[in-house]
Amino acid sequence: MLDVLIGLITLYLVYGLACTAIVEAVAAKLSWRGKQLRNALDELLAGQLEADGNAADAFFMHPLIQSLSKGQNSLPSYISAPAFARTVRALLDPTGTAQSLQTLIDQLPGSDDSNRIKGLLRALAMDTQNDAVAFGKALESQFDLVMERATGWFKKNTQTLSLVAAAALVLATNFDTIAVVNRLTLDEQARAVLIKAAEQQLSANPPANDATAQPATNTGTAQNLAAQPAAQPLEGKELQLIIDLGQTLGLGWRSSDKSKKQPEKSDNWQTHLSKLVGLAISILAVSLGAPFWFDMLQRVMQLRSSIKPKAEEQKKPASS
Template identity: 25%
Template sequence: MNIPSLLNVAIGLFLVYLILSLLVSDLQELISAYLFDWRAKNLKSSIESILGAEIARKLYEHPLIRSLKNYKMDRDKGAAGPSYIPDEIFALALIDLLMEAAGIEERIVSLSVEDFREAIASDEVQKLLDKERIELMRSLANKAQIDGDKKPFIKSLESELIGWFKQSMDRASGVFKRRVKGMILVLGFAVAVLLNVDTLNLATRLSLEPVLREQVSQNVDFVLSENALSKYLDCLERASLEPKDCQSLVSPNFLNGVEREFFSLPVGWNAANLSYQFGADFSSFKLLRAILGWTLTAIAISMGSSFWFDLLNRLIDVRNTGNKPPAAIDFQSSKSSDSSHS
């Protein structure tokens, strides 16, 4: 098999992995956020670890945080809280909470660094925050004062708190990410079996059938034609947004079209695909081969949709650079034409 054919086989596999990664991500979000409330519980415990239990409790009672209701909270009043807290909402709620605890919340509109220092030095705030966290708030206020010459202090302080919150959440979410990684691997294997996406069978079919490779090339063009796909994938990875908030980034018919293109590939439990996968004489060896193929698919899915999207784009670029530029062809043909006339 030549290099362009191998590239098309790889492109076909990566396209399948990208589509399945999107599907499994949605399933994982449904299970972790709405069935077991894992994301909300992890978020709350992370905030408690960076602020302290008492101030975290008051923060969750703040109107800005309480307004972030979701389906789980509406159904179960004992739910941990929202699954997502936007960065700017967290920063504003924390500033307001500290100013209110100090009894000077009316100054928040024209907040100055002196007002904020007065607030965190008050006895009421020192009952909520330990000495180390108060020093952290003072350091963030100082940095906001230095960096905020061209904008109001409260905006600079908000930016500093947002940056600190993001870094803290990245460090504190390691346990949750490992749990999600394991769940995605299990879900990936279940989806691979349910949809019969056997990597070995799919690679064999793509390598032996030029027509199928051409079809995959068209499928890839359709998927990558969605200009907002990269923004959609970035949105799905942000912990401050609900997955449903990302749907508006892509055209309404795009996800349905992706599903249609996926099932046009050699996947599923239909008779035609099974005849290629297992043949007329079923054997334990072929079953083990299929299990290995499903396992490889599950491992690939666990890499994530953004990984396969980036890799797919790189392969497309490699394939396109292998094509001879039209200008060079025109030049050669014109040169031949001139020599024939001479």
């Protein structure tokens, strides 16, 4: 039964790899990360640093930020918290006069109430007692908080797209979870093929801190939005693996065998219901993405490796 579970998880992982690649490619094509980042920073940097300029526009036009973009008119998909703090400090003191924070903030246009960014910077300066180093850390923390919310927006978009991509993959290949479980239960050779595929996936992708599964902890939650892997192209090997495993399990849509006796009407609705449920389970499972199933596969394979030696030892006395 454990081998059946491993086989099923392996299929979810392989489909999840293709699904994740599709989501990443679409997100990159539509610049979702950059747009969500821009929207979040428009809120954070609302106001003016100069009398005739928007703070957010000045931020994105600064050379430190432009260097993170592919072109002058493109948006960066990732900005680190330290880079944000350095850029804001450079905009606040463009000539590098090293004046006190309060003096620099006082020179900003408007009042703390009318100019939102001015009020924010003054509040951070007061909280850090005008210490430049602590002020920089406070800017990073504020950036992290805003990016945490932006990450939530981004995840909502990608989750919807992931569900659509999973549905397309599952329906195109007729990946019915219930039918696959039945096949694996009866077909020892199919189980062996999937166990081998599972071992290959684990050896090709050694354990690591995957940013799509876990928030980045070494540099703060600000990286959540863009620390996920850059869009990976949907390579032929992923699709070929789906095709190969599909052939092993007999996946795919086929015309019904007319030589077989037609099922009774009572069986028809049961068969259709089973098919719908099986496809729905597959869609939901695949939409969870490759990182989730890779982690699950690691755990189940570790369990299998710990159980298998014990089972072999119990067989020895019985055979002697």
